[in-house]
Amino acid sequence: MNEAIPVIRDVDQGTARLLPDIDRERAWLLTVDGAPQSYVDLDHPEYLEFEYARRLGHVVDCAAGPGEPLDVVHLGGGALTLPRYVAALRPGSRQDVVEADRGLLALVGEHLPLPPGPGITVHALDARAWLDGRPAASADLLIADVFGGSRVPAHLTSVEYARSAARVLRTGGVYAANLADGAPFGFLRTQLATFREVFTEVALIAEPSVLRGRRFGNAVLVASDAGLDIAALSRRTASDAFPARVEHGASLARFTGPARPVTDAEAVASPEPPDGAFSIG
Numbered sequence: 001m002n003e004a005i006p007v008i009r010d011v012d013q014g015t016a017r018l019l020p021d022i023d024r025e026r027a028w029l030l031t032v033d034g035a036p037q038s039y040v041d042l043d044h045p046e047y048l049e050f051e052y053a054r055r056l057g058h059v060v061d062c063a064a065g066p067g068e069p070l071d072v073v074h075l076g077g078g079a080l081t082l083p084r085y086v087a088a089l090r091p092g093s094r095q096d097v098v099e100a101d102r103g104l105l106a107l108v109g110e111h112l113p114l115p116p117g118p119g120i121t122v123h124a125l126d127a128r129a130w131l132d133g134r135p136a137a138s139a140d141l142l143i144a145d146v147f148g149g150s151r152v153p154a155h156l157t158s159v160e161y162a163r164s165a166a167r168v169l170r171t172g173g174v175y176a177a178n179l180a181d182g183a184p185f186g187f188l189r190t191q192l193a194t195f196r197e198v199f200t201e202v203a204l205i206a207e208p209s210v211l212r213g214r215r216f217g218n219a220v221l222v223a224s225d226a227g228l229d230i231a232a233l234s235r236r237t238a239s240d241a242f243p244a245r246v247e248h249g250a251s252l253a254r255f256t257g258p259a260r261p262v263t264d265a266e267a268v269a270s271p272e273p274p275d276g277a278f279s280i281g
Contacts, residue, residue: 004020004022005020006018006019006020007107007111009103009107010103011032011101011103011104011106011107012100012101012102012103012104013032013033013101013104013148013149014032014033014149015032015033016030016031016032016037016103016104016107017030017031017032018030018107018111018112019031021039021041024041024044024047025043026041026042026043027039027040027041027042027043027044027047027049028040028042028079028111028112029049030078030079030108030112032104032149033149035149035150036050037078037079037147038050038078038079038080038081039053039079039081040079040080040081040084040112042112045081045084045085045087045088046085046088046089048081048085051207051218051240051241051242051244052178052218052220053081053082054240055205055218055220055237055240055244056082056143056145056176056178056220057082057085058205058233058236058237059141059143059174059176059220059222059233060072060082060085060086060089060090060141060143061089061236062228062229062232062233062236063140063141063174064090064140067089067090067091068090069090069091069092069093069094070086070090070093070094070140070141071093071094071095071138071139071140071141071170072086072093072094072095072096072139072140072141072142072143073095073096073098073131073134073139073141073142073143073168074095074096074097074098074143074145075098075127075130075131075142075143075144075145075146075156076098076099076127076144076145076146076147077097077098077099077101077104077105077108077122078099078104078108078145079108079112080097080108080112080114080120080122082143082145083095083097083114083118083120084114084118087115087118087119087120092119093119094119094121095118095119095120095121096120096121096123096139097120097121097122097123098123098125098126098127098130098131099122099123099124100124100125100126100127102124105122105124109122127144127146127156128155128156128161128164131161131164131165131168132164134168135168136167136168137167137168137169137170137171138168138170139168139169139170139173140169140170140172140173140174141169141173141174141175141176142165142168142169142173142174142175142176143176143177144156144165144175144176144177144178145177145178147180148269150180150272150273151269151270151271151272152177152179152180152269152270153269154267154268154269155264155267157187157190157191157194157262157267157268157269157270158194158262158263158264158267159194159197159198159261159262159263159264160263160264161264162194162195162197162198162199162223163198165198166198166199166225169224169225171225171226172224172225172226173224173225174222174223174224174228175195175199175221175222175223175224176220176221176222176223177191177220177221178218178220179191179218179219179220179221179270180216180217180218180219180270180271180273181216181219181270181271182210182213182215182216182217182271182274183213184213185213185255186259186271187268187270187271188204188219189255189256189257189259190259190260190261190262191221192204192221192252192255192256192259193256193259193260193261193262194261194262195221195223196256196261197261198223199223199224199225200224200225200226201223201224201225201226201227201228201248202221202222202223202248202252203221203222203223203228203230203233203246203247203248203252204219204220204221204222204246204247204248204252204255205219205220205222205233205237205244205245205246205247206218206219206220206244206245206247207242207243207244207245208243208244208245211245211247211255216273216274228248230246230248233246234246
């Protein structure tokens with residue numbers, strides 16, 4: 001981009017704005033209907049501004065040895081923050097990004113283009129439909145960051161969806177999802193129960209203030225059919241500017257409580273955030 005001025009455009013799911021960061025050259029914030037969606041520094045794709053993105057980045061970092069390429073599926077594209085991060089730190093990775101909002105993809109492609117040859121393929125499709133048609137055992141890492149407005153769509157919260165994700169992952173593969181909830185955590189607890197129904201190990205990364213019910217916020221669910229490196233994840237999340245905890249095992253079972261898995265027939269979207277929870281300005 002040659003001029004650092006805001007870009008405003010109607011996309012499929014609302015009004016998107018690209019806002020330049022006055023403190024970082026060629027860095028941009030993407031919002032849709034006032035809610036922050038992505039932050040990208042085109043010159044430094046390894047920089048992750050949002051706390052939840054950093055936590056997803058920690059999952060990427062712990063998924064394999066430093067610099068080792070991975071086959072990664074991203075459900076939800078936004079401004080392609082995490083795909084750029086993977087391409088920068090794990091060159092040679094093959095990545096598929098699935099984003100249903102064609103207008104948003106066009107905006108990002110025009111104003112925040114990917115560098116040549118990043119190994120990233122973008123699919124303008126519904127995330128669940130694409131995943132259900134994906135070959136088995138074809139990905140090492142699956143990252144879900146899909147929001148319809150400010151809510152996770154219902155069809156990406158069920159046992160059937162979790163089984164589809166598990167089918168696509170190779171043995172030892174890792175699933176990570178950005179979720180959002182607040183006390184009494186009806187949605188978050190059912191998600192934990194749902195993924196425990198399918199995966200042998202599940203963990204949750206969130207700030208203590210969110211887990212204690214003091215505010216509505218993001219939480220990252222991590223799941224695998226093999227052991228997760230909880231110690232490494234805990235060290236990384238504890239060293240962030242806004243430290244988070246990694247709940248797993250007995251403490252996570254206590255948090256989940258009597259919540260039960262949900263099927264496609266009964267799944268609901270994540271709750272609407274309170275006014276001001278994620279908006280800017």
